[in-house]
Amino acid sequence: MSRTGIGASPQTTTTNALSFLHPSRIAAALDQRLTAETIRKLQNCRRLEQRLAAQMKPGLVAxxxxxxxxxxxFLACPAxxxxxxxxAGAIWHAASLRLVVTGKAAAELVATIGEKAFAFGLRHAAASVGPxxxxxxxxxxxxxxxDGLACLGAWLAGEAKPRRDAVLLRLSPEDTEQARQFSPEHMTACQSVMTIVMAEGETS
Structure with a gap:
């Protein structure tokens, strides 16, 4: 899996590994009422690293x-x-995106997926997979x-577990589950789609 130009994290290898996890995973293990600021502090507290990891273990094992x-x-994978x-999803459905290029529908779509993904899909319409x-x-x-998450999941399927998990743990549990719901079609197309996405560089 090529990691060139993927928006690598500025953090160093001495950083607490828990700091890379999606905040919702910390909240799920401790208390859903925790604020974002409190979660950030917990994730970056090396003194609590082992205790917090032990709290998270049952859910992550499952x-x-x-x-x-x-x-x-984590640092070797997409930030x-x-x-x-x-x-990836914008490329997958680029043919449909081309039907929604102006007016209220386009504005609504941009508000949901972001201008970058919208423009990216249009720019790579020739690589569209879906009709x-x-x-x-x-x-x-x-x-x-x-389909973007499924394509990502299919792309990760052949990776060693630590690399694959490093990507999935940055996602919410719901998005991780969606990433695992890939089909043979996603497996067939993921390499070509993800090659285009990775070439884009910074994706944040």
């Missing part, structure tokens, strides 16, 4: 995401896999996220 990878594994997946469908912006946005 999701086949244990042990938590080392910081080096923002959600953004990576959305660009052109005239569907509503909210349904198309959902399809972009769904």
């Amino acid at each position: 999701q086949d995401l244990w042990p938590i990878p080392a910081s080096a594994d 923002n896999p959600q953004a990576v997946a959305r660009l 052109a469908q005239a569907i509503g912006p909210s349904e198309l946005a959902h399809a972009i996220d769904r």
Whole structure:
């Protein structure tokens, strides 16, 4: 898996590995009422690292995401896999995106998936995988996220577990589950789609 130009994290290998995890995973292990600021402090507190990891272990074991990878594994992988997946989904449904280029529907779609993903999909319309469908912006946005995550998951399937988990742990549990729901079609197309996405560089 090439890691060239993927928006690597500025953190160093001495960083607490828990600091890379999606905040919702910390909240799920401790208390859903925790604020974002409190979660950030907990994730970056080396004194609490082992205790917090022990609290998270049962849930991560159940999701086949244990042990938590080392910081080096996180640093070698995409810093923002959600953004990576959305660009992949924009390519996947680029043919449909081309049917929604102006007006209120386009504005609604941009508000949901972001201007970068919208423009990226249009720019790479020739690599579209899905057929052109005239569907509503909210349904198309959902399809972009769904197939983008599935494409990311298919791309990760052949990776060693620490590298694969380092990407999945940056996602919410819901997005991780979606990334695991890939089909043979995603397996067939993921390499060509993700090669384009990785060439984009910074994806955050």
